[in-house]
Each structure stands twice: as structure tokens, then as C-alpha cells.
Amino acid sequence: MPLSVLHVSMPVEAGVAAYVSAAAADQVRRGWRVTVAAPPYGPLRDRLAALGVTHLAWEAARSPGLSTVGEARALRRIVRGVDPDVVHLHSAKAGLVGRLVLRGRRPTVYQPHGWSWLACQGAMTRAAIAWERMAARWTAAVVCVGDGEAAAGRAHGLSARVVRNGVDLARFVPADEDDRLRARAALGLPEHVRLALCVGRVTRQKGQDTLLRAWPRVLGACPDALLVIVGDGELRAGLEDEAAAGVLFAGARSDVRPWYAACDVVVMPSRWEGLPLTALEAMACARPVVAFDVPGLREVVSEESGALVTAGDLDGLTHALAVRLLDPSLAWREGQLAALRSKEFDAGATMEALARLTAEVAGQG
Known part of the structure; x- marks a missing residue:
């Protein structure tokens, strides 16, 4: 049977x-x-x-x-x-x-x-x-x-x-520069903007509230940056009302692969995690991950494929994001190493x- x-x-x-x-x-x-x-x-x-x-x-x-x-x-x-x-x-x-x-x-x-x-x-x-x-x-x-x-x-x-x-390595595959441009055109995003992406339910756990407090500082260093938050949840309405300039709430999406392809860096300011699929998906798509140093994320993210920041450190989060948004070649190199690392998962x-x-x-x- x-x-x-x-x-x-x-x-x-x-x-x-x-x-x-x-x-x-x-x-x-x-x-x-x-x-x-x-x-x-x-x-x-x-x-x-x-x-x-x-x-x-x-x-x-x-x-x-x-x-x-x-x-x-x-x-x-x-x-x-x-x-x-x-x-x-x-x-x-x-x-x-x-x-x-x-x-x-x-x-x-x-x-x-x-x-x-x-x-x-x-x-x-x-x-x-x-x-x-x-x-x-x-x-x-x-x-x-x-x-x-x-x-x-x-x-x-x-x-x-x-x-x-x-992560399904047949479904989430490295995205190159042509993929980035096609994804941005399909999603209606500016071609030359420096784009940070946060994917996940909009909840206290995922820490989008902390990210939004840091974002004006990121804009101070990189004025042409855009933060896209993909996901829905109980905190979305309040955070959307309070968000500063340079933030787009895209809502929940059934297929996040175009968003990974479109971005320059993925950010995960989670307060806690198990071992998040979002980080693995981003890495498989050859995108560096900037994350808070909490269990689960520290098992996945390394200094070679992104950055781990002390949980709750707004200055550290700002710096890690700004560095990668201002230096596309660094973000690209880290993304390639992230894709290699994802094969272990x-x-x-x-x-x-x-x-x-x-x-x-x-x-x-």
C-alpha cells in the first residue's frame, strides 16, 4: 500500500x-x-x-x-x-x-x-x-x-x-544583465535605477519596519536608489502610509523571479528565521543578500556573497546596502558567488x- x-x-x-x-x-x-x-x-x-x-x-x-x-x-x-x-x-x-x-x-x-x-x-x-x-x-x-x-x-x-x-535550482537560475533589463521593462521599473529588493510577508518577523527606518539614510548616500517591498501582511498598510520617498510596495506576487532578476541586491532585515527560502532563491538568481546576522540567515549568507549585519544596526544596514548600490561590479561579483553557494541547498x-x-x-x- x-x-x-x-x-x-x-x-x-x-x-x-x-x-x-x-x-x-x-x-x-x-x-x-x-x-x-x-x-x-x-x-x-x-x-x-x-x-x-x-x-x-x-x-x-x-x-x-x-x-x-x-x-x-x-x-x-x-x-x-x-x-x-x-x-x-x-x-x-x-x-x-x-x-x-x-x-x-x-x-x-x-x-x-x-x-x-x-x-x-x-x-x-x-x-x-x-x-x-x-x-x-x-x-x-x-x-x-x-x-x-x-x-x-x-x-x-x-x-x-x-x-x-x-531551492529549486531548475526554476531559480542566475539572471544576467540582459535578464535584468528585460525584467525591469516587464515590471515597469526604470532601467538605470539602483534597486534593492525585500521579499516576504510584511510582518514584525521580517523587519520591514527596521528597513524603512534605514532607507532615508541609504537615499542620502545613493539618491537614485529604489526599494521594492514584495509581499503582503498585517503591517503593510501602516508601513506604506509612513514610508518615505523611494519606496515601492508591490504586494504579494505568485512568481518573484522577475523581481530577483530586476534588482541589484536583496535585503533581509529579519528579526528571526528558520532557514529562509527567500535568501536561497535570491542567491540562486545570482543576487547578493544583505541580511541581519540571525540564526538561519547566517547559515546561508556569507561575506563573499553579501553581508551580515548585526541585528537592528541601522548604520550597518545602511552602509551594507549603499556600498552595493553604489558599486554594481561588487554586487555582480557577490551575486556570482551567491549562485555557486546556492548549489549546496x-x-x-x-x-x-x-x-x-x-x-x-x-x-x-
């Missing part, structure tokens, strides 16, 4: 959605019976439909609350109907609801994609850590996407298996490792 896997995800866009759809597609190709339970909207639903993967509607809010009771009932019905060999829970909300529902009665994989307590403050941080410790007893395997994420778990007594994130190896772990959890390894 083919292995039956149920993936559960509340996020339906950005990196988690891309990961879930890639894992589902890989497992379908292996002949497994794969189902994804997720909210019935957004890019994830569309990707699954294009792949022919079964999608079941699971309405879920981002944060715990009164709706969690109904979410648990709905997920219990889905699990009973699918009757999977393995349930794979992605991110904090699915990890919470799924483990409360299953309580270890089925082989359960939990993949935080960034630990829940990193988004909390004060007593909520302690409560989130305590929950993760308690829920570990109901989890056959915790999967971290990078060594830094796993180390953060170990620091709080949580053991995890590392299956590093990977091939998605094929990631999915092979995940399949082995899933089969092992199901007792078929």
Missing part, C-alpha cells in the same frame, strides 16, 4: 506555502497518497490544484483564540476522513491544533518553520516554550529547516532532526531527506 500523508498548514502564502506544495508534489511523484489541509484561499490552494494534489479546506486563524476549539473539531474530522499513516504539521498554529487533536495517536511530524516563542514577549514566551516541551511527547519527529533553528530548540530542551531548506536533496524521515516515522523506513 502507498504511504498516506496528511500535511496541515495555516500559512497559505510565502515560504511555508512554497515548502508544503513542494513536499506534496515530491511525495505524489513517489506514488504516495498526499492530502493537504489548509485554509481555502491563497497561493497554496492554487499551487496544489495545478499539481493535482488533494486540498481539503481547513479554516484557521493565525493566532490561538476562541476559534481554536472549532479548528480542532474540523481537523479531527479531516483526520478521520483521510485516515493518514503520517500527519505532518507545518508552523505553530497547525502544531498547536494538530497535536491537541492527535495526542500521539498517529505518527506526527511537526515542523515549526521558526519557533513560536520567537514571536512572543514576556509571559507568552515562557508559555510557548512550556507548550512545545509538553507537546514533544506527542510528536514522533520535530523537523527543523536549519542548524540554527535546531540549536534554539536544544537550548530549551527540545530535540529535533535537521532537514535543511532547499538543492531542493532535491531536501525532499529526499524529508521522504526518508516520513517513511521512517510511518514505520516503513
Whole structure:
């Protein structure tokens, strides 16, 4: 009998959605019976439909609350109907609801994609850590996407298996100067502007608020620079209202490859990360990455392929961006080295490792 896997995800866009759809597609190709339970909207639903993967509607809010009771009932019905060999829970909300529902009665994989307590403050941080410790007893395997994420778990007594994130190197390929000009023409961007790109949900985690505080200083050094923020999220409206000149909010995009091709440098001012697909995609497209030095990003970005800046250091962020915007040859050289580095993060190896772990959890390894 083919292995039956149920993936559960509340996020339906950005990196988690891309990961879930890639894992589902890989497992379908292996002949497994794969189902994804997720909210019935957004890019994830569309990707699954294009792949022919079964999608079941699971309405879920981002944060715990009164709706969690109904979410648990709905997920219990889905699990009973699918009757999977393995349930794979992605991110904090699915990890919470799924483990409360299953309580270890089925082989359960939990993949935080960034630990829940990193988004909390004060007593909520302690409560989130305590929950993760308690829920570990109901989890056959915790999967971290990078060594830094796993180390953060170990620091709080949580053991995890590392299956590093990977990038589809057949889809994300180095972009040359002709590609840059074509992408800018297609996107309606000026040909000669110096362009910094920030891709990701517009949230506290991704740090676009910090980047916008630094941007006027970047413009002071490089007046013809343009910052493009690709993505949507709960902070977008407020940040868009407050943004200074030289900033374009492009919204969420189903295909970010033209934006990587169009830019000179990618910036990631994240407060925390697991191991971000955005950085890997940018590097595979031969673009240097300027990032805050946090776990996950420091596993990917090196001084040869961009710059790591002390988290929250506006002067350091300004300098790192301005240097690359003012020196296209430096940005180009770093981009070429970034493309070479990205080959160490091939998605094929990631999915092979995940399949082995899933089969092992199901007792078929």
C-alpha cells in the first residue's frame, strides 16, 4: 500500500506555502497518497490544484483564540476522513491544533518553520516554550529547516532532526544583465535605477519596519536608489502610509523571479528565521543578500556573497546596502558567488531527506 500523508498548514502564502506544495508534489511523484489541509484561499490552494494534489479546506486563524476549539473539531474530522499513516504539521498554529487533536495517536511530524516563542514577549514566551516541551511527547519527529533553528530548540530542551531548506535550482537560475533589463521593462521599473529588493510577508518577523527606518539614510548616500517591498501582511498598510520617498510596495506576487532578476541586491532585515527560502532563491538568481546576522540567515549568507549585519544596526544596514548600490561590479561579483553557494541547498536533496524521515516515522523506513 502507498504511504498516506496528511500535511496541515495555516500559512497559505510565502515560504511555508512554497515548502508544503513542494513536499506534496515530491511525495505524489513517489506514488504516495498526499492530502493537504489548509485554509481555502491563497497561493497554496492554487499551487496544489495545478499539481493535482488533494486540498481539503481547513479554516484557521493565525493566532490561538476562541476559534481554536472549532479548528480542532474540523481537523479531527479531516483526520478521520483521510485516515493518514503520517500527519505532518507545518508552523505553530497547525502544531498547536494538530497535536491537541492527535495526542500521539498517529505518527506526527511537526515542523515549526521558526519557533513560536520567537514571536512572543514576556509571559507568552515562557508559555510557548512550556507548550512545545509538553507537546514533544506527542510528536514522533520535530523537523527543523536549519542548524540554527535546531540549536534554539536544544537550548530549551527540545530535540529535533535537521532537514535543511532547499531551492529549486531548475526554476531559480542566475539572471544576467540582459535578464535584468528585460525584467525591469516587464515590471515597469526604470532601467538605470539602483534597486534593492525585500521579499516576504510584511510582518514584525521580517523587519520591514527596521528597513524603512534605514532607507532615508541609504537615499542620502545613493539618491537614485529604489526599494521594492514584495509581499503582503498585517503591517503593510501602516508601513506604506509612513514610508518615505523611494519606496515601492508591490504586494504579494505568485512568481518573484522577475523581481530577483530586476534588482541589484536583496535585503533581509529579519528579526528571526528558520532557514529562509527567500535568501536561497535570491542567491540562486545570482543576487547578493544583505541580511541581519540571525540564526538561519547566517547559515546561508556569507561575506563573499553579501553581508551580515548585526541585528537592528541601522548604520550597518545602511552602509551594507549603499556600498552595493553604489558599486554594481561588487554586487555582480557577490551575486556570482551567491549562485555557486546556492548549489549546496538543492531542493532535491531536501525532499529526499524529508521522504526518508516520513517513511521512517510511518514505520516503513
